Amino acid sequence: MAEAFLGLPTPTEDSTPHTPCHQLTFRSPSKTSPAVFIGGMGGGQKSYTTNPDDYKLLEEVGYGASATVYRAIYLPSNDVVAVKCLDLDRCNSNLDDIRREAQTMSLIDHPNVIRAFCSFVVKQNLWVVMPFMAEGSCLHLMKTAYPDGFEESAIASILKETLKALEYLHRHGHIHRDVKAGNILLDTNGVIKLGDFGVSACMFDRGDRQRSRNTFVGTPCWMAPEVLQPGSGYDFKADIWSFGITALELAHGHAPFSKYPPMKVLLMTIQNAPPGLDYDRDKRFSKSFKELVAMCLVKDQTKRPTAEKLLKHSFFKQAKPPEVSVKKLFNNLPPLWHRVKALQLKDAAQLALKKMPSAEQEAISMSEYQRGVSAWNFDLEDLKFKASLVQDDDEIQDMRADNVNSTSFVNNDSKATTSTSEIVPSDDAIPSGDIPESSNPPDIENKPNIITVEEKIRNKTDQPSTSDKEASVQLQAKSRILTGRNRQTQSGPLTPGAVLNHSKSDRTRALERSENESSQAVDKMHHQVRRAPSFSGPLNLPNRASGNSLSAPIKPSGGYRDSLDDKSKANLVQIKGRFSVTSEDLDLVKDIPLCTVPRRSPQETLLRKSASVGDWIFDSKQPTPREMSSSSSSSVHNSNLPASVLMPHLQNLFQQTSLQQDLILNLLNSLQTSEVPEASQNGKLPPLPRSSDNNGSVEVSERERLLLTKVSELQSRLTILTEELTAEKSKYVQLQQRVDAIVSREEGGQKSEA
Numbered sequence: 001m002a003e004a005f006l007g008l009p010t011p012t013e014d015s016t017p018h019t020p021c022h023q024l025t026f027r028s029p030s031k032t033s034p035a036v037f038i039g040g041m042g043g044g045q046k047s048y049t050t051n052p053d054d055y056k057l058l059e060e061v062g063y064g065a066s067a068t069v070y071r072a073i074y075l076p077s078n079d080v081v082a083v084k085c086l087d088l089d090r091c092n093s094n095l096d097d098i099r100r101e102a103q104t105m106s107l108i109d110h111p112n113v114i115r116a117f118c119s120f121v122v123k124q125n126l127w128v129v130m131p132f133m134a135e136g137s138c139l140h141l142m143k144t145a146y147p148d149g150f151e152e153s154a155i156a157s158i159l160k161e162t163l164k165a166l167e168y169l170h171r172h173g174h175i176h177r178d179v180k181a182g183n184i185l186l187d188t189n190g191v192i193k194l195g196d197f198g199v200s201a202c203m204f205d206r207g208d209r210q211r212s213r214n215t216f217v218g219t220p221c222w223m224a225p226e227v228l229q230p231g232s233g234y235d236f237k238a239d240i241w242s243f244g245i246t247a248l249e250l251a252h253g254h255a256p257f258s259k260y261p262p263m264k265v266l267l268m269t270i271q272n273a274p275p276g277l278d279y280d281r282d283k284r285f286s287k288s289f290k291e292l293v294a295m296c297l298v299k300d301q302t303k304r305p306t307a308e309k310l311l312k313h314s315f316f317k318q319a320k321p322p323e324v325s326v327k328k329l330f331n332n333l334p335p336l337w338h339r340v341k342a343l344q345l346k347d348a349a350q351l352a353l354k355k356m357p358s359a360e361q362e363a364i365s366m367s368e369y370q371r372g373v374s375a376w377n378f379d380l381e382d383l384k385f386k387a388s389l390v391q392d393d394d395e396i397q398d399m400r401a402d403n404v405n406s407t408s409f410v411n412n413d414s415k416a417t418t419s420t421s422e423i424v425p426s427d428d429a430i431p432s433g434d435i436p437e438s439s440n441p442p443d444i445e446n447k448p449n450i451i452t453v454e455e456k457i458r459n460k461t462d463q464p465s466t467s468d469k470e471a472s473v474q475l476q477a478k479s480r481i482l483t484g485r486n487r488q489t490q491s492g493p494l495t496p497g498a499v500l501n502h503s504k505s506d507r508t509r510a511l512e513r514s515e516n517e518s519s520q521a522v523d524k525m526h527h528q529v530r531r532a533p534s535f536s537g538p539l540n541l542p543n544r545a546s547g548n549s550l551s552a553p554i555k556p557s558g559g560y561r562d563s564l565d566d567k568s569k570a571n572l573v574q575i576k577g578r579f580s581v582t583s584e585d586l587d588l589v590k591d592i593p594l595c596t597v598p599r600r601s602p603q604e605t606l607l608r609k610s611a612s613v614g615d616w617i618f619d620s621k622q623p624t625p626r627e628m629s630s631s632s633s634s635s636v637h638n639s640n641l642p643a644s645v646l647m648p649h650l651q652n653l654f655q656q657t658s659l660q661q662d663l664i665l666n667l668l669n670s671l672q673t674s675e676v677p678e679a680s681q682n683g684k685l686p687p688l689p690r691s692s693d694n695n696g697s698v699e700v701s702e703r704e705r706l707l708l709t710k711v712s713e714l715q716s717r718l719t720i721l722t723e724e725l726t727a728e729k730s731k732y733v734q735l736q737q738r739v740d741a742i743v744s745r746e747e748g749g750q751k752s753e754a
């Protein structure tokens with residue numbers, strides 16, 4: 001099996017649309033060039049074709065950051081399958097990468113890991129055909145019927161099966177990177193499989209993806225600290241951390257820190273003691289369960305046990321077969337698709353509450369978060385910077401209380417210890433570039449998926465919710481029926497351009513949505529949920545990208561060049577680093593505390609306020625004050641122009657210089673009035689923004705260094721300007737006298753002529 005992961009024999013290309021599905025085939029809608037590449041499927045399985053017409057898509061049973069999952073009928077055999085429709089236009093990976101990952105996914109062969117029967121492309125979607133897990137994910141189940149989590153016997157079974165899956169993947173050199181309740185799938189007979197491994201996880205987790213979607217959305221609740229640490233590598237032990245978080249999620253109905261905004265979650269994960277089960281609050285859980293969780297949630301990844309070792313933990317000795325402990329959880333529940341609809345309605349309602357314009361970005365994050373979707377896509381520096389700006393004392397107080405209550409089982413040496421009653425970052429809780437790289441286990445010979453944090457950061461989401469069971473039962477919406485044929489007629493041929501064409505895809509999906517002939521009201525709400533992250537542009541399928549990149553408003557988050565859409569680019573005035581200014585944003589200059597600075601037109605303004613975080617940018621296209629003053633004065637000196645021309649020019653120069661001086665002074669005042677100048681004069685860094693509980697452990701960010709440098713530059717420029725201004729003033733006075741003399745001379749001459 002290891003060979004299967006590490007390298008595949010080249011499969012034979014198949015160009016017949018209806019051949020049994022041993023291939024991953026990229027197919028054009030016209031079917032004239034059906035086979036672009038081929039994947040494989042292990043022998044001894046049922047055959048599935050790569051012809052989309054052979055699949056009748058029924059109800060939607062799930063959706064995530066990048067995909068929508070449908071229950072479907074495979075018409076040739078009447079088998080019920082799940083078809084995951086992955087949105088390829090969210091992915092900048094080339095087709096070879098996708099093929100490689102799809103091949104890997106199709107070769108997975110373990111009873112606890114979802115495998116792909118086959119995959120093929122329909123328009124800009126990759127369809128992945130896989131077993132249908134009729135009870136959906138643990139997350140959906142909790143949201144529907146167990147908002148406070150499952151009982152321990154069910155948790156033990158679920159975790160044990162999940163751990164078997166992880167042990168298998170790790171043994172074959174793979175990191176799942178998305179272990180969470182939303183990816184633990186359940187079948188009616190109690191079978192448990194870990195999903196979302198392979199195509200979506202791998203193909204999107206490349207640097208390209210991050211480049212295409214640079215703004216953070218979502219929450220890093222499941223992410224291991226080392227994944228969040230710049231410069232520190234991580235390995236399969238990151239999955240063990242996520243597994244521990246998942247254990248807490250199953251126990252409480254939500255992941256730890258899930259009530260906090262993503263930015264805070266990131267800081268808390270890095271700085272706080274690890275979360276855990278509390279001896280008092282979690283009395284219903286056994287000591288061995290608490291110990292297991294504590295073993296997984298050790299910040300030093302080298303001290304986390306392997307999946308193999310964890311499987312031998314005493315907690316799993318008591319685990320019953322899932323048919324006994326898990327199957328009963330589904331009693332009396334409505335069908336999965338009704339539950340999913342109900343959850344979507346609820347999401348829509350919650351999102352509607354968050355539609356305050358000022359909270360748009362937070363609404364995006366929280367919406368995704370509540371839906372339990374995740375993506376590995378945010379800019380860590382941006383995130384940290386935003387996190388450092390979070391000054392919500394109330395929430396920080398909550399955080400303290402929460403940690404006091406919940407973090408009582410801290411284990412840094414694989415031994416249980418009781419935490420103190422306040423947040424005291426342990427050594428390994430302090431972000432540091434010194435965190436040791438974990439040594440790779442000898443049994444993993446190949447790690448194609450091991451990545452560095454600069455390339456990709458894991459981002460996972462969840463939020464507790466109450467039961468939707470009643471609402472689900474009441475739902476009488478008819479099922480939407482979309483056939484592969486219908487879908488296929490809705491867009492042009494598949495080309496690389498089409499695959500990456502964002503707006504086209506969106507339009508296509510909007511058309512697909514409009515096909516829905518049933519349950520109009522429900523779907524309207526549904527669409528609102530889907531659309532929510534975008535806030536503009538065409539209707540989007542659920543995905544995080546829509547919320548955080550191309551169509552998202554750039555003002556609240558600060559846009560990157562890559563994430564600016566065409567419209568934004570058209571208005572672009574200036575981009576410097578992460579700060580961008582559009583023509584619309586120029587008006588924001590009015591936000592400067594202009595106590596002493598007269599309002600000027602944007603064209604005259606040299607320093608502009610960024611739309612993103614109120615930073616300032618110097619417009620290099622415009623002449624610097626020095627250039628202006630020198631050119632002005634030289635033109636005055638060398639000119640034989642008449643006074644009537646010179647005068648306005650000099651007055652303008654004088655006014656501009658004064659304004660610039662005022663502007664710079666004003667800027668300095670607005671920057672930590674007393675601290676910054678002092679610090680810069682002393683050559684020290686100014687104090688950093690801190691959350692109240694970090695004990696001074698926030699890293700000095702590159703941005704802050706840049707800011708300080710900029711302040712120093714401004715100060716020296718101010719000094720120069722002041723000198724120049726003085727010189728100009730005296731020149732002005734002299735010139736004024738000369739002009740007066742010339743004028744009086746001319747007047748005298750005119751009088752004498754008269």
Ligand SMILES: Nc1ncnc2c1ncn2[C@@H]1O[C@H](COP(=O)(O)OP(=O)(O)OP(=O)(O)O)[C@@H](O)[C@H]1O
Pocket residue numbers: 061062063064065066067068069082084114130131132133134136137140178182183185195196200372373374375
């Ligand atoms: N084989 C399946 N059978 C039934 N339901 C499924 C199946 N696969 C996925 N689902 C449902 O669809 C949801 C989304 O699927 P999946 O997690 O694979 O999508 P995704 O876009 O990769 O999500 P994310 O990246 O947010 O985890 C799952 O949480 C689950 O509820």
